[in-house]
Amino acid sequence: MAHYQVGILAGIPAHAEYLFFQLQQETAAQEIKSALEKIKHLVDGDMLVLGLGHDLCQQLHLHVPALKHFSIEATTGTSETQSALNKNADLWCWLRSDERGELVECQRQLESLLEPYFTLHDQVSAFRYQGGRDLTGYEDGTENPVGEDALATAFVNDPNSPLHGSSFVAVQQWQHQMQHFHALARAQQDNIIGRRKSDNEELEDAPESAHVKRTAQESFAPEAFVLRRSMPWAQQSKAGLLFTAFATSFDAFEAQYRRMLGNEDGIVDAIFSISQPINTHYFWCPALQNGELAFG
Template sequence: MSETTTHQPAVLAEVPSEGTFLTFDLAHVGAAAHVLEAVKRLDARDDMVLGLGEPLVRGAGLAVEGLRGFPALAGPSVGVPSTQGALFVFLSGGDGGERVHRARELVAALGEVRVVEDVPAFSYAGGRDLSGYEDGTENPEERAAEVALVAEGPGKGGSFVAVQRWVHTLSALEAMSPAARDHVIGRSRDTNEELSDAPESAHVKRSAQESFTPEAFMLRRSMPYGSTKEHGLVFVAYGASLDAYERVMRRMAGLDDGIRDAIFSYSRPVTGGYYFCPPVRHRRYDLAALVASGG
């Protein structure tokens, strides 16, 4: 990476107190090239993450090595849907009104796009999920750049991101005894200590990044969202590739050994998308990783 090319700062930044997640589709089939030109003209702000989806890249006759569409998965009584978007944006910080105006300006600048997800999110109880359990306990913060950023090639400094919106049924979790709840996650809600007797279905067992070969580390930057009507977690995981996330998700869905993650007892994903977050050069998005498609 040259001195003037770097990663998008908000990729590695800590989770803010507030933010908004946006997903866009193309307004029509022929819009991809025009939208990519609009992306090139955007100011690459430090408080924003922008990711390109495979439909946008492919629609312009281009490809990014390692970028693919999000796979729909079906495991034992589990559905993991794909709602692959053309473009993903995270607006970090500021107050809610400011982010509304930033989002409106972005939509106008991009032009031929359609907003399909617009989700205000927030931090809760010092980094906890709405379930009350700490989120991101095993995040590799000391290795964040190594884990999250592409190390070489034309996409150097870029990052891949997996984004899912999960909807919680907290009443199902609250109906359990404290011990049963802790066994769903595999940690104590009070102390965050991992349970020595956690079952194989516990979330910590299904998603233990160091238990994969090779290890499946990713940098998670998830945030709770919602209201009394619908609430849950926007799950966000950055990586130097999409492989680590996909291996973890397959195990959670029970596709490795038939054991589904107990987290599905009170939560379910309703969206899923993969995106490439290009590096930045002179405050513009560097699209050098986009090359002519072979077919």
């Protein structure tokens, strides 16, 4: 039996719901634990992957040293610093299934069991597109680690640690400027990403601002590998990508994001010309013990 939430390693489902809950003020630790106990039977770590935010862990007196708030300032021109949704949520539920109706029912049960201590702060519906592509048409997660490398990247591996089998996830919602992007010539699009859309080959002569060059995981010291499980989203006329990156800490994600912002060399990632992050959340995804969530 796996000691980690297996949905983190599983392939991208056809449908998903990203649910962000906020804890009501003046809720006692025992009331929080009672609410979380009620949903344990739903949290199988597969169809429902769960993460806890920094403040919630503190209220539960859980010692998770690497867990913190996202605090990297966005560059001028991005909307992230102005987003009302950027307050780090307390509880994250990633509902995953190839049947949309299953997600509707699971969400209904979750909200009912978490009341009155948790309220749904934000919800984003996501989906698989063309076998794993972003809505721009480019493949997502091309350099994802696989097999044993994926396990080592995503999960704490220390049997002597209470965090053994757990993971840390950064969830960052990007909103694409779809009309602007599709108005660009194919060569311009490829240079923004750093790959050819037609065959996914990396462009050796791409500009230094190309997204692939900015985020090449092996180019950092230490190497900044994350396990990406990102999914496209759409709501009315808005659309984009829910960047979802699992690792043993937030160090790799932050190293990549700071370079994208140009903090290292002043070169800003070209991706900002066609997309903007509108919120970012950090969560700790507890391990499983005997098939049940183990959060203390």
